[in-house]
Amino acid sequence: MEERIAKIRAAMEEYFGEDRRRISHALRVTEFAGQLLTHEPGDRELVLATALLHDIGIREAERKFGSSAGNLQEQEGPPVAREMLSRLGYDEPFIAEVCAIIASHHSPGEVESDNFRVIWDADWLVNLGDECDLTDQANAQRLMEKTFMTATGRRIAEETYCSGQKG
Ligand SMILES: [Fe+2]
Numbered sequence: 001m002e003e004r005i006a007k008i009r010a011a012m013e014e015y016f017g018e019d020r021r022r023i024s025h026a027l028r029v030t031e032f033a034g035q036l037l038t039h040e041p042g043d044r045e046l047v048l049a050t051a052l053l054h055d056i057g058i059r060e061a062e063r064k065f066g067s068s069a070g071n072l073q074e075q076e077g078p079p080v081a082r083e084m085l086s087r088l089g090y091d092e093p094f095i096a097e098v099c100a101i102i103a104s105h106h107s108p109g110e111v112e113s114d115n116f117r118v119i120w121d122a123d124w125l126v127n128l129g130d131e132c133d134l135t136d137q138a139n140a141q142r143l144m145e146k147t148f149m150t151a152t153g154r155r156i157a158e159e160t161y162c163s164g165q166k167g
Helices: 002-016 020-036 044-053 058-065 070-087 092-102 114-131 137-147 151-161
Strands: none
Touching: 002 020, 002 044, 002 070, 020 044, 020 114, 020 151, 044 070, 044 092, 044 114, 058 070, 070 092, 092 114, 114 137, 114 151, 137 151
């Protein structure tokens, strides 16, 4: 399996090319997804594949619409992911599930599955640090309470972004 995941990673890196920021985001989300899966249920290969490809629609969204808005990424990502995964020999049920998660990864509630919850939390573990102001600890705590879908996601967020003391 690790070899197949490495091939998806290589395809993603080749696709994003010079865009180191996107590659690094995908790899950080994949890293957190792997960590979450040590405590949360989910199909490891499917989750890691989805984590690597979750934002793959960004390039087409920017090329066609000059925007990386979440809904455009959701719309443009699945065909790109589908092409990559079928080239790598994945079967239809696997591809369909990856694409369904990519198509709603900014839209909680559309897909309810263990695999979705892990992707959601992994993406937020990265985005929280990159995009949210966490200097106010009480505010950070509240944000974490409502953002994460798994207990492990919340715990990792607290360990990563809160300065030790709780309560
Ligand atoms: Fe993301």
